[in-house]
Amino acid sequence: MKKKLKSLKYLGAALVAVALLVGCTISYRFNGATIDYSKTKSITINYFPNRAKLVYPPLSQNFTQAVQDIFTRQTRLNVVPRDGDIEIDGEITGYDLQNMAVRADAYASEVRLTITVKVRYTDRTNPSLDLEQSFSAQRNFSSSQVLNDVQDQLASEMIEELADMIFNATVGRW
DSSP: OHHHHHHHHHHHHHHHHHHHHHHOOOOOOOOOOOOOTTTOOEEEEOOOOBOOSSOOTTHHHHHHHHHHHHHHHHOOOEEOSSOOSEEEEEEEEEEEEEEOOBOTTSSBSEEEEEEEEEEEEEETTOGGGOEEEEEEEEEEEETTSOHHHHHHHHHHHHHHHHHHHHHHHHTSOO
């Protein structure tokens, strides 16, 4: 009888421990941002005009929105229309196609689409962190496909990649 009672005590203690472990979880989110929120409270992200020779009409709007979205999701900064503690602006400087792999019949079998953006990052609370840099992303697609059929998907992927690069190079300090 004593043995059963002792076993029940251990079983009860084990159940309590499991319940505590399941009920109490620690949540930690790491996004890489190194922002001193006591000094930096707002960000202005200006429209990125398309200055590329080849123009994809929704690129400027979609790119600007993606940059705003990543800073909204991953920081506590308030997006303001002007005079933010941080300001990001720039322009899309390239939307280019380049033939890559060549088949035996001398035609391209693969085409590369590249988007290039020039970014200016101004930190009014710490001017030593100011940055001016170009970023590029590229995707290859089969030359048997028409650009109009694949560019929405490819541009969307590259825009997200570029927004991540900009975030990491500015407030991520990577």
